[in-house]
Amino acid sequence: MTTTEDGWRADAREEATDIDAFAQSDDPQMQHIVERIDTLRASIDNIDMAIVALLAERFKATAQVGALKARAGFAAADYAREEQQMERLRLVAQAAGLDVEIAEQYREFVVTETKRRHRRIAEQGGDAGVLDIFA
Ligand SMILES: O=C(O)C(=O)C[C@]1(C(=O)O)C=C[C@@H](O)C=C1
Numbered sequence: 717m718t719t720t721e722d723g724w725r726a727d728a729r730e731e732a733t734d735i736d737a738f739a740q741s742d743d744p745q746m747q748h749i750v751e752r753i754d755t756l757r758a759s760i761d762n763i764d765m766a767i768v769a770l771l772a773e774r775f776k777a778t779a780q781v782g783a784l785k786a787r788a789g790f791a792a793a794d795y796a797r798e799e800q801q802m803e804r805l806r807l808v809a810q811a812a813g814l815d816v817e818i819a820e821q822y823r824e825f826v827v828t829e830t831k832r833r834h835r836r837i838a839e840q841g842g843d844a845g846v847l848d849i850f851a
Contacts, residue, residue, distance in 0.1 A: 735750055735753055738750050739754075771826075774826065775829075775830070775833070778830040778833065778834075779833065779837065779844040780844065781834070782830070782833055782834035782837040782838070782844060783837055783842050783843070783844040785834060785838070786834070786837050786838040786841070786842035787842045792830075792831040792834035792835050792838070793831055798823075798827055801823060801827070802820065802823055805819045805820075805822070805823050806819060806820075
């Protein structure tokens with residue numbers, strides 16, 4: 717195996733590696749690495765499943781908020797609430813050992829998407845049924 721000074725295989729500089737293609741390798745060390753990655757990938761798949769299910773629940777809840785905001789004539793955004801959320805998520809990330817920047821990116825994604833959906837609901841006169849999750 718050709719390795720560089722920092723221990724990476726020389727071809728690790730390529731853009732992508734189809735690891736499944738190495739499952740039948742004759743090299744036991746390579747086989748061991750591929751097996752370990754496969755085990756970790758099973759956990760990653762479970763985690764992704766949970767995250768997507770939780771995101772679905774979050775967007776269902778925010779759609780209800782969007783419908784209520786439209787009914788009350790409230791704007792899509794509430795910056796005071798967003799600040800509180802960011803503060804809380806920063807603390808949660810720190811306690812969990814997660815890079816705070818990832819928590820910030822997550823919050824930015826969900827809140828931006830939620831506000832876009834709130835506006836769509838308001839344009840439809842407060843009908844959350846306009847969103848795909850209720851279709
Ligand atoms: O709590 C609200 O007011 C929401 O509309 C939900 C939400 C969010 O996605 O958490 C979205 C937009 C607001 O600016 C703040 C929070």
